[in-house]
Amino acid sequence: DVVLTQSPLxxxxxxxxxxxxxxxxSHSLGNTYLNWFQQRPGxxxxxxxxxxSNRDSGVPDRFSGSGSGTDFTLNISRVEAEDVALYYCMQxxxxxxxxxxxxxxxxx
Amino acid sequence: EVQLVESGGGLxxxxxxxxxxxxxxxxxxxxxxxxxxxxxxxxxxxWVSGIYWDSSRIGxxxxxxxxxxxxxxxxxxxxxLQMDSLRPEDTAIYYCVxxxxxxxxxxxxxxxxxxxxx
Numbered sequence: 001d002v003v004l005t006q007s008p009l010x011x012x013x014x015x016x017x018x019x020x021x022x023x024x025x026s027h028s029l030g031n032t033y034l035n036w037f038q039q040r041p042g043x044x045x046x047x048x049x050x051x052x053s054n055r056d057s058g059v060p061d062r063f064s065g066s067g068s069g070t071d072f073t074l075n076i077s078r079v080e081a082e083d084v085a086l087y088y089c090m091q092x093x094x095x096x097x098x099x100x101x102x103x104x105x106x107x108x
Numbered sequence: 109e110v111q112l113v114e115s116g117g118g119l120x121x122x123x124x125x126x127x128x129x130x131x132x133x134x135x136x137x138x139x140x141x142x143x144x145x146x147x148x149x150x151x152x153x154x155w156v157s158g159i160y161w162d163s164s165r166i167g168x169x170x171x172x173x174x175x176x177x178x179x180x181x182x183x184x185x186x187x188x189l190q191m192d193s194l195r196p197e198d199t200a201i202y203y204c205v206x207x208x209x210x211x212x213x214x215x216x217x218x219x220x221x222x223x224x225x226x
Contacts, residue, residue: 050211
C-alpha cells in the first residue's frame with residue numbers, strides 16, 4: 001500500500017501569515033493522484049484540491065497545491081480564522097486509497 | 109449536486125452485525141465508484157471498501173476483508189455496508205464517499221457512528 005507521511009502534524013500560525021503542509025508518498029503518484037482535504041471541527045472532510053493543484057469549486061484562492069512524484073505541498077497564502085481545521089492528503093492512484101496522518105492547523 | 113446521507117449506525121456488542129446504508133440524492137452517477145471511509149480518534153481516516161458503478165470491482169481493506177460486504181443498488185440510489193463479526197476496533201464514524209468526474213473522493217456524507225462495545 002502507498003504510505004503518505006505528512007509534516008508537520010501540528011501547525012500554529014499567526015492570522016494573515018502563510019502556512020505550508022508537506023505530504024510525502026512511498027510511491028510515485030505522478031502529477032495526478034494526490035488530493036487534499038480540510039476537516040473543520042464537527043464536520044465531514046471536504047476536498048479542497050484534486051489532482052495535485054486544482055481547487056474545488058468554492059475553495060478560496062489562498063489555497064494552492066503543488067508537487068509531483070513523491071513530494072507534495074498544500075499552501076495557504078494568508079491564514080484566516082476559518083482555516084482552523086485538520087488537513088489530510090490522500091492518494092487515489094489505486095485501492096486502497098490511503099491518507100496522511102493529518103495536520104492540525106491552529107491560530108497562535 | 110449530489111448529497112450522500114448515511115444511516116444504520118449504533119451501539120452493538122462485539123461479534124454482532126450492523127448494516128449501514130448510504131442514500132444518494134441527486135442520482136447515482138454512472139461510471140463513478142463509491143467508497144466507505146472510516147475515522148477513528150486514534151488512527152485518522154481509513155479507506156474501508158470501494159465498489160465500481162456496475163459492481164464489477166469490489167475492494168476491501170485488509171482489516172475488514174472477510175467480515176464486511178459492500179453492495180449497491182443503483183435503481184434505489186443506495187450503497188450498503190454489511191458489517192459482521194464486529195470488533196471494538198471497528199468503532200468509528202463511517203462516511204459514504206463518491207468519486208467525481210474531477211477525481212477521487214469528491215463528495216462525502218455526514219457520517220454515521222458505529223460503536224462496538226460490551
